[in-house]
Amino acid sequence: MIRLEKVTKKYRSGKVMVKALDDLSLEVKKGEFVGLTGPSGSGKTTLLNIIGCLSRITSGRFWLGDEEVSHYPDHFLAALRRERFGFIFQQFNLLAGYTTWENVALPLLPMGISEKVRKGRAMRLLEELHLETRANFLANELSGGEQQRAAIARALINDPEIILADEPLSGIDGKCAGIVVAILGDLKERGKTIIFSSHELPTALATLVDRTLACEAGKLLGVPPQAARR
Amino acid sequence: MNIAPHINLWLMAAANLRRYRAKSIAVMVPLGLVMAVAAFMMFARGGFVREAGLARVFLPHITVQGVAAGRVEKISLGVMDRIAKIPHMRSVVPRVWGYLPMQLKEANVSYTLMGLDMTRAVYDEKMPWTLATGTFLVPGDRGKVVLGSGVARSFAARVNDRLKIADALGNKAEFTVVGIFNTAVQVYSTDLIVTSLEDARSFFGYRRDEASDLLVYVDRPEKADEVAWTITNLFPNTRVLTGKALTELVREAFSRRGGTFQMVWLILLLTVLLLVWAQASHINVDLSREIGVLKALGWHTGEIIEMKMMESFLLGFTGTLSGILVGFIYVLLGTPGLSGYCLGCASIYPKYPIPVDCDFPSLALLFILGVLPMTAVSAIPAWLTGTIDPDTAIRR
Amino acid sequence: MLNNYIVTYLVCSVFSLVIGIVAAASGLSVSRRWESAGSTEEQYRLEKRVYLIITLVSVGLCLRLLMVPLWFGTLHSMLGSIPGAMCLTGVHNSNTPYSYLASSLKLLLPPLYGFWLILNALDRKVASQPFMKQKLLFLTPLGILVLGESLLDAYFFFTVPYRQVSCCTSLFDLPEANITPIVAQSWGWLVMFYALILFVWGEMVYFFYAQKRSASAARGWWFGNKAIMFMETALIIATFGVFIYVLNGNFSPLFLHRPLHHCIFCLGQQVGDALLSSGMIFLGLTLFMIYFWVASFARYRGLNPVLGDQMTKLLGWAGAMLTGGIIILSVHLFFVL
Numbered sequence: 016m017i018r019l020e021k022v023t024k025k026y027r028s029g030k031v032m033v034k035a036l037d038d039l040s041l042e043v044k045k046g047e048f049v050g051l052t053g054p055s056g057s058g059k060t061t062l063l064n065i066i067g068c069l070s071r072i073t074s075g076r077f078w079l080g081d082e083e084v085s086h087y088p089d090h091f092l093a094a095l096r097r098e099r100f101g102f103i104f105q106q107f108n109l110l111a112g113y114t115t116w117e118n119v120a121l122p123l124l125p126m127g128i129s130e131k132v133r134k135g136r137a138m139r140l141l142e143e144l145h146l147e148t149r150a151n152f153l154a155n156e157l158s159g160g161e162q163q164r165a166a167i168a169r170a171l172i173n174d175p176e177i178i179l180a181d182e183p184l185s186g187i188d189g190k191c192a193g194i195v196v197a198i199l200g201d202l203k204e205r206g207k208t209i210i211f212s213s214h215e216l217p218t219a220l221a222t223l224v225d226r227t228l229a230c231e232a233g234k235l236l237g238v239p240p241q242a243a244r245r
Numbered sequence: 246m247n248i249a250p251h252i253n254l255w256l257m258a259a260a261n262l263r264r265y266r267a268k269s270i271a272v273m274v275p276l277g278l279v280m281a282v283a284a285f286m287m288f289a290r291g292g293f294v295r296e297a298g299l300a301r302v303f304l305p306h307i308t309v310q311g312v313a314a315g316r317v318e319k320i321s322l323g324v325m326d327r328i329a330k331i332p333h334m335r336s337v338v339p340r341v342w343g344y345l346p347m348q349l350k351e352a353n354v355s356y357t358l359m360g361l362d363m364t365r366a367v368y369d370e371k372m373p374w375t376l377a378t379g380t381f382l383v384p385g386d387r388g389k390v391v392l393g394s395g396v397a398r399s400f401a402a403r404v405n406d407r408l409k410i411a412d413a414l415g416n417k418a419e420f421t422v423v424g425i426f427n428t429a430v431q432v433y434s435t436d437l438i439v440t441s442l443e444d445a446r447s448f449f450g451y452r453r454d455e456a457s458d459l460l461v462y463v464d465r466p467e468k469a470d471e472v473a474w475t476i477t478n479l480f481p482n483t484r485v486l487t488g489k490a491l492t493e494l495v496r497e498a499f500s501r502r503g504g505t506f507q508m509v510w511l512i513l514l515l516t517v518l519l520l521v522w523a524q525a526s527h528i529n530v531d532l533s534r535e536i537g538v539l540k541a542l543g544w545h546t547g548e549i550i551e552m553k554m555m556e557s558f559l560l561g562f563t564g565t566l567s568g569i570l571v572g573f574i575y576v577l578l579g580t581p582g583l584s585g586y587c588l589g590c591a592s593i594y595p596k597y598p599i600p601v602d603c604d605f606p607s608l609a610l611l612f613i614l615g616v617l618p619m620t621a622v623s624a625i626p627a628w629l630t631g632t633i634d635p636d637t638a639i640r641r
Numbered sequence: 642m643l644n645n646y647i648v649t650y651l652v653c654s655v656f657s658l659v660i661g662i663v664a665a666a667s668g669l670s671v672s673r674r675w676e677s678a679g680s681t682e683e684q685y686r687l688e689k690r691v692y693l694i695i696t697l698v699s700v701g702l703c704l705r706l707l708m709v710p711l712w713f714g715t716l717h718s719m720l721g722s723i724p725g726a727m728c729l730t731g732v733h734n735s736n737t738p739y740s741y742l743a744s745s746l747k748l749l750l751p752p753l754y755g756f757w758l759i760l761n762a763l764d765r766k767v768a769s770q771p772f773m774k775q776k777l778l779f780l781t782p783l784g785i786l787v788l789g790e791s792l793l794d795a796y797f798f799f800t801v802p803y804r805q806v807s808c809c810t811s812l813f814d815l816p817e818a819n820i821t822p823i824v825a826q827s828w829g830w831l832v833m834f835y836a837l838i839l840f841v842w843g844e845m846v847y848f849f850y851a852q853k854r855s856a857s858a859a860r861g862w863w864f865g866n867k868a869i870m871f872m873e874t875a876l877i878i879a880t881f882g883v884f885i886y887v888l889n890g891n892f893s894p895l896f897l898h899r900p901l902h903h904c905i906f907c908l909g910q911q912v913g914d915a916l917l918s919s920g921m922i923f924l925g926l927t928l929f930m931i932y933f934w935v936a937s938f939a940r941y942r943g944l945n946p947v948l949g950d951q952m953t954k955l956l957g958w959a960g961a962m963l964t965g966g967i968i969i970l971s972v973h974l975f976f977v978l
Binding site: 290546547554610613614617620623624625 | 649653689692693711849
């Protein structure tokens with residue numbers, strides 16, 4: 016489903032050219048749950064952003080399904096993000112001035128869907144994640160765990176095939192982390208392709224991941240799931 | 246073409262203006278003030294021009310004045326017969342008028358006393374439209390006057406009151422008020438006292454064969470210029486003014502004042518646009534992250550640009566609308582603080598209400614002047630916002 | 642002679658000029674360095690610049706559409722200041738040929754902007770954006786036209802001489818009963834107009850169905866054919882020219898009920914449906930011309946499977962506009978006769 020071939024990503028930081036990904040190749044099958052571990056600055060977020068068409072490669076080739084998207088223009092990539100991806104960010108990234116349901120329904124707004132339908136779909140997801148009582152709260156009025164669940168609901172609103180979760184368990188307590196892991200497990204059962212990044216793979220996820228990859232200095236190393244447990 | 250996505254973006258733009266109220270107000274207030282200036286200027290000027298146009302109905306086609314040694318003097322009635330024989334002539338009416346400098350309790354004022362020959366009047370069928378109360382003069386009336394609204398207010402005079410007039414030069418007379426002009430033609434009538442020709446002659450000391458000027462009426466208005474030219478050639482010692490020239494004089498007087506405001510207004514608008522540009526171009530971390538998140542959620546760059554442009558359009562529209570309302574109210578209140586300048590140095594006493602004319606073309610022009618520059622100036626800031634790199638923005 | 646209308650128009654003109662020049666300069670700069678298969682940072686920066694160009698052209702089109710009625714409204718506001726002018730013909734005559742050139746550009750520029758935006762919309766449907774260089778380079782002549790138009794406008798307003806001008810008609814005219822025989826003297830042009838319109842309309846129907854059938858396979862003998870494009874453009878321009886002629890010579894006197902009154906400005910001002918139908922005919926012919934401009938690109942043949950539906954819609958709109966305009970005009974003509 017996802018195939019990267021000798022992908023390099025460079026960007027300029029001041030006067031220095033930084034190589035975030037270095038000749039990286041990766042293949043992820045449909046329905047696979049891949050864990051991505053590594054220290055800060057190893058390139059995990061960059062890799063996720065490239066897979067999620069949020070950032071573009073400097074060289075190499077990149078396929079999504081049968082489509083080669085390496086040289087797709089910005090609006091084509093945006094369409095792919097809208098249709099096929101759901102992002103779960105480390106810092107939740109809910110928009111401050113919007114209520115919970117408005118945040119969840121944000122991906123639907125530019126698709127021309129009416130407010131009534133948007134709210135209906137958002138509420139259904141919030142109910143599944145036990146957040147329906149917080150639907151009309153502003154995003155910054157939610158606790159960390161609630162914000163992360165709202166962010167998950169937002170990532171799922173378009174029923175994407177691929178979920179990209181960038182350190183979703185950092186900044187929330189153990190109980191909330193358990194809820195998030197359960198949700199991810201449910202998504203896997205539904206056949207979603209999930210790529211989960213973290214400094215270290217949580218124990219609770221060990222039984223869910225099909226494969227763990229270690230990221231270091233922009234390169235990938237394959238690591239068995241057992242070795243990555245805390 | 247599916248318009249629903251665009252409507253959603255526009256609604257979100259409107260909601261964003263509510264969400265970020267402080268920023269919105271910071272743009273709307275100065276824009277509103279600038280548009281208020283433009284609006285009051287346009288409505289007041291329109292009012293003067295409209296009144297000048299209305300009053301033209303009552304002006305003679307041609308006014309003939311006597312000239313001696315380059316100065317305007319009394320005109321001899323001996324020329325009337327020759328003028329009456331010019332082709333297309335309908336009527337020649339002598340008129341006697343002069344200024345009445347007076348000292349009232351509140352101020353030094355100068356009114357105009359005008360005597361008309363009612364036996365030759367050609368405009369009497371239109372006169373009733375100009376009266377607020379009472380009647381106009383009829384042939385044979387003596388000792389009667391029709392007052393302009395400003396004069397009536399100064400003397401607190403009403404119809405059937407007796408009015409004693411004494412100017413600073415020692416001329417005195419007593420009249421009965423038979424009518425008061427309305428405000429439709431106040432540009433010309435507010436300081437006017439109209440009486441019979443004989444009463445005016447008696448007041449100013451004119452002989453029977455003299456007049457201040459002659460009012461000439463032609464049978465076809467388009468022939469006025471031709472007749473005026475003929476009179477000028479026949480009587481070189483006269484000054485000949487057409488009705489069109491007189492109304493153009495009024496229009497020019499207020500156009501020049503309008504021109505000053507136009508310059509000031511354009512500078513103010515430019516300042517507001519620079520402010521808008523500076524504010525819109527400044528993309529803080531929060532806005533940057535917000536755009537990055539929207540892009541991560543599948544929003545296109547074009548959609549973000551459209552939303553930002555619509556925010557500017559709505560800001561411009563709301564600011565302009567508020568400004569127009571403020572400007573309109575300001576003119577209705579008589580442009581306090583600026584009425585002296587608007588009316589010119591020859592201010593009329595008591596306070597002369599500024600005429601207001603608000604029509605669809607004026608409103609359309611105001612909206613174009615307010616909304617269009619705002620929207621156009623925000624194109625580049627909207628682009629800068631829309632093309633934020635989401636990868637970098639989200640990591641901040 | 643700076644009245645409110647002129648000041649407003651000049652403000653719009655300044656913005657339009659700046660937008661046109663910036664878009665043209667950006668377009669030229671980007672087109673020189675554009676490589677559709679490139680993936681360098683430079684290419685991504687160029688893509689961002691293209692968004693700026695699209696934004697500017699979109700704002701430019703809205704401005705252009707606003708400036709057309711504003712221009713004629715501004716000319717109308719000058720009536721009282723120009724001796725002898727009783728309608729827009731008189732105002733135009735006060736400072737020819739600048740006035741007529743400026744008015745012609747007013748009508749020419751919106752379709753050119755529209756063409757660019759249609760081409761851009763089609764281009765963005767294909768990942769390789771095959772028309773990128775062409776559409777960017779097109780902005781240069783467009784910018785030059787905008788500059789020329791702004792200069793003409795300014796020159797017109799600031800050099801209007803105060804002199805008597807002739808207008809569109811004499812003070813006296815013949816009784817209404819004599820209209821038909823007088824107008825019938827130039828019936829040949831009317832027949833030619835309807836013949837041309839019928840021919841163009843027939844072509845629209847033919848190409849509409851041919852385009853629909855070609856959608857599934859990359860067929861279409863006219864795809865990539867520049868000669869067809871030039872012929873159709875010439876035909877449409879000729880049709881439009883004949884339309885203006887009969888509008889002036891035949892429709893004006895008939896609709897205005899004055900045999901000697903040949904003035905499309907008076908017609909537009911006094912007969913609302915004439916203005917509407919003229920606008921629809923103009924739009925229909927323009928969209929038809931744009932269709933051929935796009936289809937004549939050499940690479941269009943390969944792109945037809947992707948763009949075929951959009952092109953069919955374009956033809957549909959062209960046909961609808963032309964048909965609607967002709968019906969309204971003809972119904973009015975029928976009732977007058």
